[in-house]
Amino acid sequence: MTDVLAAVALALLGEVVVILLFAPPPTIAHALARWAARVRHVDNPVRARIRAEQAVRDIDSFQSPQKKLLQGLAQAGAALAFALRRMLPGADRLLPAVRTDLESIGILNDMFTELGDLRQLRGRWRTRHGRLTTYLERLLRQPVEAFDPAAATQALGIAASVSGRLVDDRNERAAIRLVELTRPLADRHPDQPVVLRLRQTSAHAIMQLNDLPQAEQLLRGLHFDHVRVLGEDHEQTLDTQRLLAWSLVRQQRLGEARNTFEDLKARAQRLTSTPGHLPLHVKCMDSWLMRCEGRLEEATGSYLDVVTGRTRVLGPDDPDTLDSRHSLAQVLLATGDLAAARAELKRLHRQWRRGSGAGHPNTLETRKFLAIASARPGFLGTAVLRWRLRRILAWQTKRVGADHYQSLGTRQLLATLPRRRTTPATTRRRTGHRAPTEEA
Numbered sequence: 001m002t003d004v005l006a007a008v009a010l011a012l013l014g015e016v017v018v019i020l021l022f023a024p025p026p027t028i029a030h031a032l033a034r035w036a037a038r039v040r041h042v043d044n045p046v047r048a049r050i051r052a053e054q055a056v057r058d059i060d061s062f063q064s065p066q067k068k069l070l071q072g073l074a075q076a077g078a079a080l081a082f083a084l085r086r087m088l089p090g091a092d093r094l095l096p097a098v099r100t101d102l103e104s105i106g107i108l109n110d111m112f113t114e115l116g117d118l119r120q121l122r123g124r125w126r127t128r129h130g131r132l133t134t135y136l137e138r139l140l141r142q143p144v145e146a147f148d149p150a151a152a153t154q155a156l157g158i159a160a161s162v163s164g165r166l167v168d169d170r171n172e173r174a175a176i177r178l179v180e181l182t183r184p185l186a187d188r189h190p191d192q193p194v195v196l197r198l199r200q201t202s203a204h205a206i207m208q209l210n211d212l213p214q215a216e217q218l219l220r221g222l223h224f225d226h227v228r229v230l231g232e233d234h235e236q237t238l239d240t241q242r243l244l245a246w247s248l249v250r251q252q253r254l255g256e257a258r259n260t261f262e263d264l265k266a267r268a269q270r271l272t273s274t275p276g277h278l279p280l281h282v283k284c285m286d287s288w289l290m291r292c293e294g295r296l297e298e299a300t301g302s303y304l305d306v307v308t309g310r311t312r313v314l315g316p317d318d319p320d321t322l323d324s325r326h327s328l329a330q331v332l333l334a335t336g337d338l339a340a341a342r343a344e345l346k347r348l349h350r351q352w353r354r355g356s357g358a359g360h361p362n363t364l365e366t367r368k369f370l371a372i373a374s375a376r377p378g379f380l381g382t383a384v385l386r387w388r389l390r391r392i393l394a395w396q397t398k399r400v401g402a403d404h405y406q407s408l409g410t411r412q413l414l415a416t417l418p419r420r421r422t423t424p425a426t427t428r429r430r431t432g433h434r435a436p437t438e439e440a
Contacts, residue, residue, distance in 0.1 A: 105154045108136060112158065118165040119319040119362065120355050133162060133178070140181040144188065152185050153194060160197040163205075168319070170361035170400050172205035179205075191229050193236060196222065200240055207243070210405050212251050219244040235278060238267055242278070246285055250405075254292055261286045280309050284324050287331075296335045303328040319362070322351060326366055329373075338373055345370040361400050368392045368410055382417055389414050 115121060115129050136158060147155060159182045166175035179202045186195045199222050207215035223244055226237035241264050248257035265286065268279045287302035307328060310321040325348055332341035349370055352363040368389065375385040393410040400406055 105139070105151060105158065108132065108139070109154070109158050109161075112162060117319060118169045119360070122355075122357050133166075133174070136162060137178060137181055140178075140185070144184045147185060149189075152189065153192065156182055156185055156189070156192070156194045156198065160194050160201060163198065163201045167201055167205050167208065170208070170404070170406070172208045172404070173401070175205045176202055191225070193230065196226055196229065196236060196240075199225075200236070200243065204243055207247050207250065208405055209401070209403050210408060212247055216244065216247045216251070219247060233267055233270065238264060238278060239281075241267075242282055242285065249285070249289055249292060252292075254289065257289055258293075261289060277313065280306055280313065283309075284327070288327060291331050291334065296331060299331050300328070300335065303331055317351065317355065319355075322348060322362070326362075326369075329366075330369060333369060333373055342370065342373040345373055359395060359399060361396065361404075361406055364392055364395055364399070365406055368413075372413070386414060386417050389417075 111132055112129075115125060115132075118126070118129055121129055136155075140155060140159065144152075159178055163175040163178045166172070166178065179198050182198055186198060189195055199218070203215050203218035203222060206218065219240060223237065223240045226234065226240050230237055241260065245257050245260035245264060248254075248260065261282065264282050265279070268282045283302060284306045287299050287306060290296075290299035290302060303324060306324045307321065310318065310324055314321050325344060329341045329344040329348065332344065345366055349363065349366045352360065352366050356363055371385055371388040371392070375381050389410055393407060393414065396404070396407045396410055402408075
């Protein structure tokens with residue numbers, strides 16, 4: 001009874017605080033939910049919001065006016081105890097844990113959804129995403145027996161979504177670590193589509209870290225399983241085939257990649273579930289393959305179509321749209337149209353820096369090619385370019401690692417820079433086309 005009274009007192013205190021800070025709420029639970037979501041500098045803000053959300057559900061659904069209400073207020077008090085942990089040390093120890101962490105999976109998914117694309121998060125929003133990811137990792141470390149089938153599927157789905165975001169954000173090692181934590185659960189449901197998505201994310205991350213033979217082997221096995229479970233024309237099957245073709249491009253097996261892309265383009269055009277999305281991904285990678293084959297004019301036109309399509313479907317500031325513009329600028333650089341490449345890279349660098357920050361891998365990659373396009377002719381210009389690339393390489397090594405394809409591309413560019421006097425045209429030819437890129 002003492003615990004219940006303590007919970008009621010804490011809940012009423014939370015109501016008073018919310019009334020003072022915000023407009024009068026309709027219920028105690030809604031007030032606690034709003035307030036707990038805004039609390040900062042607590043030991044575990046995720047738990048604070050989870051407890052508040054649980055209180056919302058319980059109080060809104062109570063039927064017996066007395067017993068159920070006290071139970072709901074007890075949970076509201078538990079949520080407030082977490083939120084006031086620094087202000088009232090030990091307050092959360094007044095109440096026992098009223099729910100298991102498994103019941104927070106749905107709320108955790110909503111919180112990830114609210115944050116949106118990780119590539120566009122900065123400051124405290126990126127920090128919040130990191131805290132949520134840490135909470136998800138702790139959730140996945142629980143014994144397999146603690147998950148019923150529905151909870152397991154939901155937890156795997158969140159892990160697949162978050163690991164994919166991490167790969168897009170060039171944080172492949174964190175993605176692989178998260179996928180490894182799902183292995184005990186995934187082994188119990190090997191043919192679920194969400195498990196196949198996790199395997200695809202892991203193979204994609206391995207490819208980004210430049211272990212191309214292993215990535216190809218994983219993707220071939222995954223494609224076989226996709227065909228077996230989902231069919232050869234399913235969107236996930238085609239997306240795996242896209243990554244397999246890209247691994248062939250990265251290994252300079254252009255003939256095999258061309259055959260794969262031609263089959264893939266025909267199948268992707270028949271998709272109706274996500275019109276324009278996967279076909280644009282395929283067209284973007286196919287444009288890069290044209291560039292590798294030396295068909296620069298065709299690649300330029302194809303990339304312009306991709307940029308136009310992604311701008312229409314995703315918006316001008318979407319990271320995928322910016323990625324395609326970055327690749328277009330590389331093709332312009334390879335054709336020798338330095339003015340157009342430089343103008344595009346300057347605009348792109350401002351957008352990446354404003355949206356993702358100066359130290360983000362995408363910002364650094366754009367900065368690298370902007371330095372190449374802006375290099376002055378002569379020996380002194382080459383020396384300045386070498387100094388800039390070395391600084392960028394140091395940041396890339398720190399951010400994504402020395403074995404990442406972006407770091408390797410920068411190191412390869414440095415190796416091609418001449419150490420003797422040469423003509424500007426030769427310098428630009430030797431630095432404008434070596435680094436690989438990645439299209440999402």
